[in-house]
Amino acid sequence: DGGYERYRPGMEARGAENNRRAAALRTAILEDQLVVYFQPVVTLPGGRITGAEALVRWQHPAEGLLGPGAFIDAAEQTGLIVPLGTWVLRAATREAAGWPGELTVSVNVSARQLRQPGFPALVAAALDESGLPARRLTVEITESVAVGGGATTENLQGLRDLGVRLSLDDFGTGASTLTLLATCPVDQIKLDRSFVPDGGPDAIADAVAQMARAFDLDAVAEGVETEEQAIRLTGLGYEKAQGYWFARPMPAADLRARLTTADVG
Numbered sequence: 329d330g331g332y333e334r335y336r337p338g339m340e341a342r343g344a345e346n347n348r349r350a351a352a353l354r355t356a357i358l359e360d361q362l363v364v365y366f367q368p369v370v371t372l373p374g375g376r377i378t379g380a381e382a383l384v385r386w387q388h389p390a391e392g393l394l395g396p397g398a399f400i401d402a403a404e405q406t407g408l409i410v411p412l413g414t415w416v417l418r419a420a421t422r423e424a425a426g427w428p429g430e431l432t433v434s435v436n437v438s439a440r441q442l443r444q445p446g447f448p449a450l451v452a453a454a455l456d457e458s459g460l461p462a463r464r465l466t467v468e469i470t471e472s473v474a475v476g477g478g479a480t481t482e483n484l485q486g487l488r489d490l491g492v493r494l495s496l497d498d499f500g501t502g503a504s505t506l507t508l509l510a511t512c513p514v515d516q517i518k519l520d521r522s523f524v525p526d527g528g529p530d531a532i533a534d535a536v537a538q539m540a541r542a543f544d545l546d547a548v549a550e551g552v553e554t555e556e557q558a559i560r561l562t563g564l565g566y567e568k569a570q571g572y573w574f575a576r577p578m579p580a581a582d583l584r585a586r587l588t589t590a591d592v593g
């Protein structure tokens with residue numbers, strides 16, 4: 329799965345295990361053990377690369393390459409998600425600034441990061457430092473931002489004022505998805521992969537695509553694993569997709585190599 333060790337049952341981050349993880353993670357951030365992988369986002373139809381999503385990995389000295397499932401919960405609960413998120417943001421914008429044309433980078437931002445006062449200034453600094461234009465950065469948020477509290481609403485507006493694009497991730501999985509859509513000024517919705525048609529009914533994928541059109545939003549489908557799914561989604565009106573069928577998350581250097589040869593745009 330994306331080249332890292334699968335999350336083993338019983339490894340669920342909580343309690344003492346969480347604290348142990350958190351201590352090690354603090355070291356990881358300080359000692360540069362984190363790595364950003366990138367998964368291409370492509371056009372439907374055509375499969376041309378339009379950008380990529382930054383997905384954090386932990387090059388653990390003893391356990392090998394770990395996916396976020398092994399440490400994001402611990403990071404959230406201890407607040408380490410804030411420095412981790414800043415690290416990812418800076419690494420991702422720096423990398424994307426070297427990509428050709430108008431390719432975009434999407435960065436996942438947790439509710440906890442988003443409610444930090446001054447978050448837009450931090451994003452502005454990362455853009456400044458990297459030279460990446462704001463329009464080429466998409467911030468992905470999940471429904472948990474709706475209960476984010478703190479400076480969340482102000483920060484979302486602040487990001488928009490910078491010219492950063494906002495995407496609603498895992499769309500359709502939350503209880504107040506529609507409320508969020510009505511109150512949160514986003515540019516894009518990402519259909520959760522659990523609703524990607526897989527031979528069965530595609531009513532939800534269809535409804536989400538229609539909703540995107542009604543609100544004039546970009547509709548992206550994620551977790552696309554087969555050609556048939558890509559064709560179905562294209563038929564439903566999805567203009568972008570992400571998934572193993574097109575490309576797995578990969579190290580920055582692999583994506584860079586692909587961008588010099590692939591059909592980009």
Ligand code: C2E
Binds near residue numbers: 384413498521570
């Ligand atoms: P997400 O934002 O929904 O990211 C998509 C996940 O789906 C990634 O898992 C990706 O590797 C996986 N994926 C992509 N295509 C396919 C496919 O065709 N089939 C299947 N089965 N899976 C696919 P990953 O990299 O393990 O990340 C898991 C979650 O961790 C992310 O879900 C996101 O919520 C969180 N995450 C990752 N990086 C960061 C980060 O820098 N900050 C924060 N706050 N969260 C992050």
Ligand code: CA
Binds near residue numbers: 381436
């Ligand atoms: Ca995401």
Ligand code: CA
Binds near residue numbers: 498518520550
């Ligand atoms: Ca998602």
Ligand code: CA
Binds near residue numbers: 498
């Ligand atoms: Ca998810």
